[in-house]
Amino acid sequence: MLNRPIAARTPALEDETFSYNPQTALPPSKRKETGTPELKLNASITDDVLTLEGSVTDQSDIAQLKVYVNGIRVVITEGKANWSATLPTTKYKQGGSSQADTLHILVLAKDIYGNTSAQVKSVTLPQ
Numbered sequence: 209m210l211n212r213p214i215a216a217r218t219p220a221l222e223d224e225t226f227s228y229n230p231q232t233a234l235p236p237s238k239r240k241e242t243g244t245p246e247l248k249l250n251a252s253i254t255d256d257v258l259t260l261e262g263s264v265t266d267q268s269d270i271a272q273l274k275v276y277v278n279g280i281r282v283v284i285t286e287g288k289a290n291w292s293a294t295l296p297t298t299k300y301k302q303g304g305s306s307q308a309d310t311l312h313i314l315v316l317a318k319d320i321y322g323n324t325s326a327q328v329k330s331v332t333l334p335q
Contacts, residue, residue, distance in 0.1 A: 222279075222281070223281060240268075240321060241266075241267050241268045241319070241321050241323070242321075242323060243266065243267050243323060244266075244319075244323045244324060244325040245264050245265065245266040245270060245317040245318070245319050245323065245324070245325045246264065246265045246266065246325070247262060247263075247264050247315055247317055247325055247326070247327040248262050248263045248264075248327070249261075249262040249313065249315050249327045249329050250262060251311075251313055251329050251331045252331075253297055253331060253333065253334060256296060256297045256298055257294060257295070257296060257297065258277070258293075258294070258295045258296075258297050258300075258311065258331070259292070259293075259294050260275065260277075260282075260284075260292060260293040260294075260295075260313065261290070261291070261292045262290070262291055262292075262315060262327070263289050263290045263291070264289060264291070264315075264317045265289055266317075266319045266323075267319075268319045268320050268321055269319065269320045270317055270318070270319055270320075271318050271319055271320045272316070272317065272318040273286065273291060273315070273316070273317050273318075274315070274316045274317075275291070275293060275313070275314070275315050275316075276313070276314040276315075276316075277295065277300070277311055277312070277313055278300060278311055278312055279312075282295060297311070297333055300333065309332075309333045310330050310331065310332050310333070311330065311331045311332075311333060312328070312329075312330050313328065313329045313330070313331065314326065314327075314328050315327045315328075
């Protein structure tokens with residue numbers, strides 16, 4: 209299953225597999241809808257808790273929504289167009305120290321026609 213365009217320098221994410229079937233693959237110009245999903249992402253840290261909230265909208269239905277923090281996929285609570293996640297930041301601090309690190313958040317969305325979009329945000333952990 210093709211989850212995103214394969215770039216020469218971008219390896220597959222841990223839970224991704226790629227396959228290609230020219231008989232079933234539709235080029236973007238022949239899809240019924242070619243607009244990409246619109247993503248919004250808000251991230252905040254309060255009392256060692258990372259709160260992620262966002263929304264995704266598209267002309268068609270959303271087929272997939274994935275959220276990663278520092279390359280690790282996180283479980284999200286999904287509504288029709290809104291999603292959220294709450295995570296302890298202590299698991300992301302190096303060696304459990306209070307030294308500030310940066311969390312990199314990646315949100316990927318794909319609609320039922322295969323159109324994809326991504327949103328990236330970085331958040332600095334408080335000391």
